[in-house]
Amino acid sequence: MNYKIDNLQYCKWSRDIFKINRQAGLDAVHVTVVYHEDYDEFLGELKKWELFFKENSDLIFLGKSFKDIEKAREENKTAIFFGFQNCSPIEDDINLVEKVHELGCRFMQLTYNNQSLLATGCYEKIDSGVTNFGREVIKEMNRVGIVIDMSHSAEKSTLDAINLSEKPVAITHANPAFWHAAKRNKSNDLLKELSDSGGMLGLSLYPHHLKDNSNCTLMSFCEMVAKTADIMNVKHIGIGSDLCLDQPDSIVEWMRNGTWTINKNYGEGSKNKPGFPKQPHWFKDARGFLNLDEGLKKIGFSGEEINDILGNNWFNFYKNI
Amino acid sequence: MNYKIDNLQYCKWSRDIFKINRQAGLDAVHVTVVYHEDYDEFLGELKKWELFFKENSDLIFLGKSFKDIEKAREENKTAIFFGFQNCSPIEDDINLVEKVHELGCRFMQLTYNNQSLLATGCYEKIDSGVTNFGREVIKEMNRVGIVIDMSHSAEKSTLDAINLSEKPVAITHANPAFWHAAKRNKSNDLLKELSDSGGMLGLSLYPHHLKDNSNCTLMSFCEMVAKTADIMNVKHIGIGSDLCLDQPDSIVEWMRNGTWTINKNYGEGSKNKPGFPKQPHWFKDARGFLNLDEGLKKIGFSGEEINDILGNNWFNFYKNI
Numbered sequence: 001m002n003y004k005i006d007n008l009q010y011c012k013w014s015r016d017i018f019k020i021n022r023q024a025g026l027d028a029v030h031v032t033v034v035y036h037e038d039y040d041e042f043l044g045e046l047k048k049w050e051l052f053f054k055e056n057s058d059l060i061f062l063g064k065s066f067k068d069i070e071k072a073r074e075e076n077k078t079a080i081f082f083g084f085q086n087c088s089p090i091e092d093d094i095n096l097v098e099k100v101h102e103l104g105c106r107f108m109q110l111t112y113n114n115q116s117l118l119a120t121g122c123y124e125k126i127d128s129g130v131t132n133f134g135r136e137v138i139k140e141m142n143r144v145g146i147v148i149d150m151s152h153s154a155e156k157s158t159l160d161a162i163n164l165s166e167k168p169v170a171i172t173h174a175n176p177a178f179w180h181a182a183k184r185n186k187s188n189d190l191l192k193e194l195s196d197s198g199g200m201l202g203l204s205l206y207p208h209h210l211k212d213n214s215n216c217t218l219m220s221f222c223e224m225v226a227k228t229a230d231i232m233n234v235k236h237i238g239i240g241s242d243l244c245l246d247q248p249d250s251i252v253e254w255m256r257n258g259t260w261t262i263n264k265n266y267g268e269g270s271k272n273k274p275g276f277p278k279q280p281h282w283f284k285d286a287r288g289f290l291n292l293d294e295g296l297k298k299i300g301f302s303g304e305e306i307n308d309i310l311g312n313n314w315f316n317f318y319k320n321i
Numbered sequence: 322m323n324y325k326i327d328n329l330q331y332c333k334w335s336r337d338i339f340k341i342n343r344q345a346g347l348d349a350v351h352v353t354v355v356y357h358e359d360y361d362e363f364l365g366e367l368k369k370w371e372l373f374f375k376e377n378s379d380l381i382f383l384g385k386s387f388k389d390i391e392k393a394r395e396e397n398k399t400a401i402f403f404g405f406q407n408c409s410p411i412e413d414d415i416n417l418v419e420k421v422h423e424l425g426c427r428f429m430q431l432t433y434n435n436q437s438l439l440a441t442g443c444y445e446k447i448d449s450g451v452t453n454f455g456r457e458v459i460k461e462m463n464r465v466g467i468v469i470d471m472s473h474s475a476e477k478s479t480l481d482a483i484n485l486s487e488k489p490v491a492i493t494h495a496n497p498a499f500w501h502a503a504k505r506n507k508s509n510d511l512l513k514e515l516s517d518s519g520g521m522l523g524l525s526l527y528p529h530h531l532k533d534n535s536n537c538t539l540m541s542f543c544e545m546v547a548k549t550a551d552i553m554n555v556k557h558i559g560i561g562s563d564l565c566l567d568q569p570d571s572i573v574e575w576m577r578n579g580t581w582t583i584n585k586n587y588g589e590g591s592k593n594k595p596g597f598p599k600q601p602h603w604f605k606d607a608r609g610f611l612n613l614d615e616g617l618k619k620i621g622f623s624g625e626e627i628n629d630i631l632g633n634n635w636f637n638f639y640k641n642i
Contacts, residue, residue, distance in 0.1 A: 036413060115453065117581075128446075132582075262415055
């Protein structure tokens with residue numbers, strides 16, 4: 001059986017988008033539920049999701065384990081797996097790790113761009129690695145079954161997490177820095193360590209992570225995938241598109257600024273380009289998976305490898321955790 | 322006019338303790354209101370303090386500026402200044418800095434022992450200094466008038482704070498490491514930088530910070546003060562006793578563990594000595610200020626210097642901020 005999985009989306013959710021994901025054949029999507037929201041605010045977001053599930057029960061349901069991906073395939077639906085892009089919902093309380101897991105959380109970034117209580121983000125000047133609290137939280141995430149996601153973390157923190165975690169970690173949405181030297185993209189050394197430890201990389205389609213940004217070509221992207229497969233075992237490469245469909249620019253402002261600064265921070269953007277960038281024409285939404293399939297074929301991947309990259313690798317990762 | 326100020330106490334507050342502080346002649350005390358409590362929990366602590374002020378209005382009142390120290394002296398009362406030993410009450414929201422100031426907060430540690438969102442604590446393995454959020458918060462604390470307290474912070478973080486802050490910073494309760502090499506005590510280099518930048522050191526009477534702990538002698542303490550005055554300008558030395566009178570051992574457990582670890586952490590204590598240590602006999606409570614007066618005289622300080630150390634230096638620090 002071949003599964004199709006997009007392991008990171010943060011769209012302004014609507015029936016239209018759930019339909020598009022079905023048209024793309026996605027059996028599972030890891031969705032970002034919160035960024036900087038604390039535990040109570042996370043509960044508020046859950047209520048919105050309860051309504052989405054109720055009103056779109058013909059298209060989606062809440063996924064809790066790999067079996068829900070199998071179920072989604074059988075029922076022609078998309079299993080939705082919850083994740084956090086920051087550790088804000090567990091606040092400073094290790095007991096909340098188990099609680100957010102009970103409420104459906106299956107992925108949690110130890111940091112967004114800045115320092116968190118757990119580790120250092122990729123926008124800090126100095127990376128001190130995983131903190132005292134971070135070490136305790138990693139053990140607890142391992143125990144309850146939440147995947148450690150280091151997409152927005154700094155390098156030493158990521159290496160620490162790989163070494164400290166008893167289970168493979170994920171970088172759900174980022175690209176290799178050799179292709180495009182964004183702060184968020186990852187070094188070859190780190191990608192190799194990730195792969196060797198059984199971890200997964202979800203390649204991102206977010207223009208700030210792409211060579212030539214919105215003008216990135218499909219073949220440039222697929223060439224990058226091929227080169228990445230020279231560094232990492234191809235079994236550890238997947239897709240985490242980072243699609244932010246229909247989100248207003250106020251959302252990317254919130255993602256970058258939270259409530260930590262009075263002066264505006266533009267993150268990967270700039271004062272002149274503060275908003276969401278335009279998606280490349282070959283990946284306007286998840287239906288771009290069909291273009292990826294063709295591009296990866298042209299670049300020389302086998303059918304099995306393509307199926308692995310477009311979903312089976314993530315499926316196996318879910319299965320092993 | 323000579324003032325007497327203890328710039329750190331965290332007692333289990335009662336009318337008895339407010340009386341003892343009056344017997345000691347204290348015109349002002351900086352009290353710890355919270356450790357790991359968030360904003361809402363801080364509001365809960367404020368309610369307790371409102372009751373203390375109401376029921377003990379003949380002994381104490383809330384201090385907001387140096388003028389309240391003058392007023393306290395005139396009225397034979399003790400002005401109580403609020404402080405936080407961690408930045409938990411501002412959560413991840415820079416807008417809360419102004420709010421906690423409005424509610425009386427005048428001192429805030431950027432960290433307790435662990436990494437915070439602002440800086441690194443003295444119990445972390447690696448010290449990355451002041452974070453992105455920390456830089457913003459320091460500006461805001463400077464603007465509204467909250468003193469940056471680095472008592473429990475790691476060295477680079479403290480040096481960063483001294484350099485970033487436009488106003489002098491304080492180490493309200495710690496001792497020099499040359500005398501007793503506790504993690505919480507400070508290097509000569511750091512003390513010199515602190516003094517040169519106009520900052521204050523409050524010498525601690527907490528046994529874990531004292532040479533020979535509970536058995537520390539008054540003269541050993543006073544010799545340490547004299548040596549510290551060779552490193553720092555004597556005008557930048559004060560007292561921050563760190564008295565924790567009448568607190569049950571469950572409180573020191575909370576201070577050390579908060580909610581960040583499942584396994585118990587003993588901090589400066591140990592499994593065999595998990596509780597609060599016994600105060601030295603010459604500083605059982607704030608009336609020990611009278612013994613300090615005598616000891617400092619014996620060690621050779623002038624009357625003016627002694628008055629400076631026991632309160633006037635802190636008074637001038639409050640006046641300049």
